[in-house]
Amino acid sequence: MARYSGLRVLTEGLRGNSGWKPAWRKAAPRPSYDVIVVGGGGHGLATAFYLASVHGITNVAVVERGLVGQGNTGRNTTIVRSNYLFPENNHFYEHALKLWEGLEQSLNYNVMMSQRGVINLFHNDAQRNAALRRGNSMRLNGIDAELLDRDGVKAMCPIVDLDNGRYPVMGGLLQRRGGTARHDAVAWGFAHAADARGVDIIEHCEVTGMIVEGGAIQGLRTTRGEIRAPKVGLAVAGSTSTLTAMAGFDVPIETHLLQAFVSEGLKPLIDCVVTFGAGHFYVSQSDKGGLVFGGGLDGYPSYGQRGTLPTAEHVYAAGVSMIPALGRLRGLRSWAGVMDMTPDGSPYICKTPVRGLYMTAGWCYGGFKATPGSGWCHAWTIAKDAPHRLNAAHTLDRFREGRMLDERGNGPFFWAQ
Amino acid sequence: MTQRHRLAAGGHVDRAHRLGFTFDGRRYEGHAGDTLASALLANGVRLVGRSFKYHRPRGIYSAGVEEPNALVELRSGARREPNTRATVAELFDGLDATSQNHRGSLAFDWMAVSGLLAPWLGAGFYYKTFMWPAAFWERLYEPMIRKAAGLGRAAALPDPDRYEAAHAHCDVLVVGAGAAGLAAARAAGMTGARVMVLEQDFLLGGDLLNDAAHDAWRTGTIAALAAMPGVTIMRRTMAFGFYDQKVLGAVEQVADHLPEPPPHTPRQRSWTIRAKEVVLATGAHERLIAFPGNDRPGIMLAGAARTYARRYGVRAGETAVLFATHDAAYESAFALAEGGTRIAGIIDPRTDSVAMQRAREAGFTVRAGSVVTGTIGGKALRGVEIGALGSGSRGDALPADLLMISGGWNPAVHLASMAGTPLRWDDSLLAFVPGEGAWQRSAGACGGVHGTGAAARDGAEAGRAAAVAAGFVAGADVPLPEAPAADHRPFALWEVKAGGKAFVDLQDDVTANDIRLAHREGFSHIEHAKRYTTHAMGTDQGKVGGLVGAAVLADARREPVASVGLPRYRPYAAPITWGAMAGGEVGQNFQPVRRTALHSEHDALGAVWMDAGLWKRAAYYPRPGDADAWASVKREARAVRERVGVCDVSTLGKIAVEGPDAATFLDRVYANTFSTLPIGRARYGLMLREDGIVFDDGTTTRLGPDRFFVTTTTAQAGPVMQHLEFHLASAWPDLDVSLASVTDQWAAMSVAGPRARAVIAAVVQGLDVANEAFPFMAVADCVVAGVPARLFRISFSGELAYEIAMPAGYAGHVWKAVMEAGAPHGIEPYGVEALGLLRIEKGHVAGSEINGQTTAQDLGLGRMLKKKGDFIGRVLAQRPGLTDPARPRLVGLRSVDPNRQIRAGSHLLVDGQDQGWITSATQSVVDPGWIGLGMLRDGDARIGSEIVAANPLMGEEVPVKVVTPHGYDAENLRVRA
């Protein structure tokens, strides 16, 4: 397939754009593969891409129940950052962020990664101390972080109300390299690039069973027939429990709802990503002009993709409290994604009790930013049958061992972080 | 100033009531009953906006919420509202509106040059380019795109208006007050049910307002509803979302039709409505036809043109062409002709129909088998090109300044779909209609039942059925309007392919070609095509052209429209105001302020406040002469160390635990033992979570064999109560224990310092407070300053200290008595900052150490864990990761240079390796300099060594000495003195 480029856009434009071909083939399943990746979202497609591009494993199928990129990849708030506290997490997310920084070039697809800065506001001493601890952890691990005082916040995001709210703003922790990316394009870009390397992307192919013999995976039963493979990687977010149940084991995951919202389109108003510290609210502005915003979980398990009103009201209230100018703007749409929440808020990229079965899961409400890193580490784990050091801590067994990665100290599932 | 397009009579505007307004700085006049759009049309204003991508000139396209083009910035200054649909903005005197999304003027927008680049700006072009060089995206390409994108400008100033929430319950909720909704409400109301009717418009009647023949029925029905005490009608109220279990959200525009809200009136109110049954009567939206140039100012949906003529008395054009695919749209030609518009022709792809005959009889030129192949004009329509259906070629042209189009009607199924109702394709209406829904009944046009009479009948049936389902007995029949049925079944014409931009989404400039390009590139599923092209993602959410785009896609896929379907409907039915959704709990009211009973005492002392959860606590009490905050804090702390201080500790959680199994229960929820605690004694307790991490700490007192008084930290009061209740309910339902939160009943103050006993002795009555009689950890009920109180000999500061708890209403009285009794001893009130200083000196852990990540062992409290018996957290605390000796341990820290500050949040570097962090830091008053507590790997072994407190965020590296956390009075002699 011809590469995408400005020149090609130019020449195709002159020919009435009639020469474009599908961004990826609509592949039909073959009887067997070296690796099957379940889940055609960002994480699954990235896994396939890195299996092919890093490990040279190209006899790979990605099976997707519905459409590419229609799960959380297609319904998140597009934030990319690596501002984590624990080295186990911040090293991983930083690796992901570095992959993001070169993603357009590696995929030959513009995912519109935009490093416009991510600010977490703090409103009291305890929050400030926690921000310092986290930011210093980042800095000591070679990750950019800056402490903003009130003037610094004002300079980055002038319409934030520092003074008049219930909890005045004291400052913020800024990661300048954080930002946003065009979420749909990430899935399409990985699909495009994986397909170009020979990966079969098989949409409308739902897994109905796992073929496990002698404690090892042998393949999958799907709505499009049986597909064999000695290695299977799960990247199915909210469906993880359903699929691991097919393989015969339960996982520490509870599936919850997270709502997201977009406003009507506006001329540039908010230039960075900014997160309220006194309530559940964060916001950025898309290149199209809509304010993309969200808050906390709805508070109970759900696969329904249907948000509740009181949570939405809280998000809007927190928004107006942080930025009183938002009051006269309008919300346009809201939607809800299913979040695979873990007891400690950190993910799994690991082997499973079934040999040859791997998973990247438990991304809670932060899976988007991890996409390339998750795929990269998952691919490594599948290829080597062993985790990379970046994801060595992100096991299912860490709770048995008492090695939780609980960044917020909320405790198991509480509730649900 | 003349409204030259206003008809002399007719409609629902009050011609005697003139309202002045401005658009783009020019003054105009309209009438009460106008929208901004109808008033602009009355004044002959055609060009009202620019499109999103190509900045094409656009005019008013509709007469309702579905408007894609006529978006304006309404009002000015802090009240500026971008993207306001002129078609639903109710006119008021002094209204001020500005067109948006152009550079230069609306008429000469130099961004319109982007239209020339259209061949290269097709769907998704940006995914394939702007990638080289990598750094140019953020610096060059993206800023360019961002500036060009977006619609209106936000005010960027705090919104001066107020909003509020409101709650309602009803038996039957009717959404929409057109023929179907009014009939439904009346039928339901007659059963005695509690009925609410929501109408987004400022007038009731919907399409009834477009035909004077229905006025009698409309007004009669409204009067009948008004006479029913159980019926509430809310105008200007839009149901935006249908949530689980028949709960709907609606926004009432209380004051948007006024220059500004009157006193005690919010601008808008957001309603949460819980209904037993719901009737949706939300009508239908007319859809466009995709043909080249279908976007010029002067092109309008046929039904809208009729609405302007009949409801607003406005002639939307002088010479009009109708391009329609069904009979019902012909009413528009008749309506406009009545108002004096010349109908230049009717273009219809069909060969024959009843309406065609009628039109010909009325003298109109009807071009059967024809389609519009293009339009002529720039900022206003000048002519319409016509060709034969299917020929693909352009034929002749008719001059016209108005082109009315109708490709059929789409039931407004948004709310029904949100309610989980499956949609089914109706082959005669060529639209999706709601199927059977568990939560709602769709009546009238939104259910695919068109025509006033039929819709009203359908509504009455739905209203009656809803009331019956809600438990009421059906009443008498409802009178229904007489009306001939118009045929709404369209000919399947979605697009006229004739070269040129044929828009399916006007706002976002998505063309039929864009949809085909998406298909060519594999984005053939409707969800993919939508995202790839941004089709139906504008503020109108595809109400006018969404299905047309789907049909174009279906054509490209060579499949029926039904199998292509529509993207999933999500909230909101139409855009809603952020402020309304937020309601009143914003700004200072975002969360309530919790005040202790001593709040006014602190205020009188000039306290500086700090937030602790909901609480306001006194941080410190500045005095003239204090150089800075630290000076105040140290002065207060020194008073405690040297003399005596008093501190409000009312915010600590307090729980009365009582019952025959109270002691057993406490033994299970605390890591240490309470069943052995003597009556009249307190004990420090440590509570773990089930995962073995420390949850909370506090002192618990035994007041009787079965009575305990538990205290929690301020922050964890709520979670601890829930934790206790949960385990009583789930794990040990056999235990007979009651829990009562008495946090608010008891105010408490700590009196601490070497002279505390003297002060206490002066205020306490009936209790010997001598050390022997009332030793450390003693507790007794007594009288303090004449009020019943409870005295605790406990200390957080490391000094001799007492805590007085008293019923909250007496706290001020006791505080004053203590201050008076303490005056000779040099008593000073001390705040939370000094409290923190004192406890850090003493090495007591608090929230920064008990942060949900530390074990008892980590905190040096491992010995508190009882060896025998079950308790929460016992088992999992023994996991290897939590008993690993390499885990960071609590240590004390002291800045080697007493003048160099150390801070909580700094990391502890040993030989350059990150080995821990500082949890708390302060200045010491015992041994001046900066000290702190921290968590450090191999902490115990490193006591005495010198390491570095690194704070790269602030560019600090401070040498610190590791010391024992309990350096101050390690033997507790002062506490026990």
Place this chain on the structure above:
Amino acid sequence: MLRIPCPHCGARDEVEFTYRGDATVARPAPDAGTDAFHDYLYLRRNPRGWQVEWWQHHGGCRAFLKVLRHTVTHEVRGVVTATGALEAPQA
């Protein structure tokens, strides 16, 4: 928005309630061992369908309730007090 019929207080808005985990897991006996406590605290069936859950009516009568709720449709089909029995239907 969920409306949960509290056996004491009647149907109330979800904001009055707090979800508190899967109610089909029970705290093991004190001597059951680490694995049993691990499974109790961490492993979840996490069904796509009916689930019996703990909810506290914290804004009302404060009772802990067992609620039978569908995790896709959100339908609430049964609510009992803490000691009551409630079974999830199969499928």
Place this chain on the structure above:
Amino acid sequence: MSAPEPTHPLAAVVRGRHGATGGEPLRVSFPAREIVQVMMRRGQDSAVAAAMRSAFGIDPPGPGQAATGSGASAIWVQPGQWLLTAPRGTQATLAARAEQAFAGLAAVADQSHGRTTIALSGPAARDALARGCRLDLHPSVFGPSRAAQTPIAQIGCLVHQTDATPCFELTVFSTLAEPFLHWLLEAAAPYGVQVA
């Protein structure tokens, strides 16, 4: 020496008319109350009922109900728990009376200072409350001697309708009484409100 008069949490509130002028205002007052939380021990249902009857002349009300006896009222608040309330006289005695009446049968916690009662009455009281109260207070489903706990403006509130005016007694945590009243006065402002 006898105890001084306790300070009411709303002592500093400005009395008089708030909000819209003209017309009959809503009325707000702060009745001084003694409030005692009674928590039944396991299996003492009939003994507690007998004790409540004999000491206070009240049959323990069931869920959602309140009952008034001789000088005191009981409001059901939790399974096996009631709030006993009585007008505060010169001597605080309700807690002591309850302790005595329920000795061995129920735990008793004095909440006279911990809870604050605000009475709201007037024809528009329901409409004002609907600005934050999620309960259905319509006369067909709620009425005199009905009671319910519910969060209003994020503050836990015991709503007890005492008559058909309607009058609602709203009992909240004392440390949150001020923000609660602030909310109430704002909600009542469109109708005008007289604070006694």
